[in-house]
Amino acid sequence: MTTEERPARRDRLTPFHLIGAAALALVAIVYLAGRELGFLARWWLFSGALAFPGFVFAGMLAASLVLTLLALLLRRRRKVALFGTAGVSVGLLVALLVTAVAMPVTVAPDAIPARQDGQLRVLGWNVLQGAEDAASRAALISALQPDIVVLSELYQGNLLRDGEVPPGYMSYGVRGIAVTVLVADDLPRYRVVDADESGHTSGFVLAPEVDGAAPRIVAAHLVALSFRGDSSGRDFGLDWIASHCDSPDTIVAGDLNAVPANMPAGTLGSCRTIGTFAPTWPSMIPPLFGAAIDNVLATSEWDAARVATLDIAGIATDHRPVVADLVRR
Template sequence: MLPRILGWAVVLGTAAVAFVLAWPQALGLQNQWVAAHVVALRGAAAGIGILFAVCFALFAIAPRSRRFWVAMATVLALFAAGNIAVLAVRGAGGSEVAEPGSSDIVTVLSWNTLGEVPDAQTIADLAIDEGADVVVLPETTDPLGEAVAIAMREGGSPMWVHTQAYDDIAKARSTTLLISPDLGSYTVTSAEFPGPPGNTNTVPSVVADPVDGDGPRIVAVHAVAPIRWELRNWRSDLKWLAAQCEGDDVIMAGDFNATLDHFAGHGADGGDLGRCSDAAAAAGSAALGTWPTDVPPLLGSPIDHVLATPGWTVDGFRVVDELDGAGSDHRPIVATLSRG
């Protein structure tokens, strides 16, 4: 009798843990240690769940403790199915980026360069090919940003360069934002030192506002990764970024080190983060991972985003996987937004 009771206790405990890890926002645990990491890699979690479900199902062939093995296999299969269902709803089909055609259409490119591993020409060529009006480059210093802008100017797409850097010790401590002159003149309004109320905590973001007030606020995002000793700063970064999207006209892009699951609780007025909504979700592409590049997109984590306030419509979004060999551990993303 005691082994049977212990067996069912293990099954029920596993079921409870599986539920929390599959949908931690039900208990407000999506930004807590362990749960935050598992939910960030839903594709991989589903694969592991299937693997263990098959193993337990094989154990059930033996006559002894068959009910226990079947129950464990069922729990893990349901865990995998739950993650697959979430990914299916968020979408993995992608959509073509619309061709820019007027001043009311803005194409946004974001690429974390892993401390400037891709060269300036590679970045510029991608930006020109995509017709980018805004280029967000986390982990990119001002010199490389200037080199990208020069290459884009030579390719017929001049850009203004804005960089925030906390120090010169590591390139990850810099974020560069390029904005087309067609969008007007912009000035950086975020602080040059880390931490709220002026900026993200450990690595910098860039907030740029139009000089004449005509045009969207543009936020180039780099939130710190949720490693254990940075969890408090990571949560603070998400809260600060949500506050940057409280206005009526905002476009945000970059490396958020967070998925839609982690945004839960930070939305307002129907938005995913502040009043901003995720372009990938609108385009049915939010299941495609942007990090790391050495695993297929469905097994990766969609932590790079383009978001915008309700005045913007998503005309197209895609995760660029043709440059997985360019050196960065992040895939670029491109979104085309239009007014209305």
């Protein structure tokens, strides 16, 4: 091979670099449309990718930097490939930095101020089938004094022994459904009015024994998106929640295995997300690369005075808890 042939072959690589850069830019645009506009919000694996903006932008940035490095190795017409790939890299770096800056931070439980009069405090926590034992659950509940506690992956809600129910709370659950709800004694008594036992999701609905005396509670732990991209179980659960949000004065809490971007305009029926939580899962990695799949939603009767994702030292479960202080409009 002559020295004249080598640069010519390298020049033929230039269009491939530009095509790669254009493809990354297009994917980033589609992804942003999904995040901000609900575009393809429940479509296949894309719906799962919407939950991990930090991971997605970091991955695309890494690919773009590789293309930029290869462009630097071109000996002729390298400016075309270099400017194209470098421009995409800069755009992806900006997207990653904006994601990091805009993402709420996690806070320690002792940084949450005492609940004020007129507020309803909701605590949601996936305790990983008892990885967080009764003592650790009670310690967090004692520190925060929530009115409503939704514990995902705790199956024994209606079978908890006396020592496992924190003082001042009533426990509710349905056998075989992976959610337990604790309600403070100063709220009215509740009753289970519906439970999804289809196998597509785990959840049940509580209504006050006296209609209108307190909000309805939809407690849920939805099926996760499979690695094959099957979202049917998760989407069934989202639709099940939406059907119960047609009732006024309703609060939804739990591990939804979905982020607001998977819900059109952040709503399910008449319920809407009431704030932006820092990523909750998985708890062992920095929040920037996690997913905010534990959420609280509410109908229009409620606004959020505060929402937070909690950072707990020595956490045993793979989910961080979330807390929301709600106020009536």
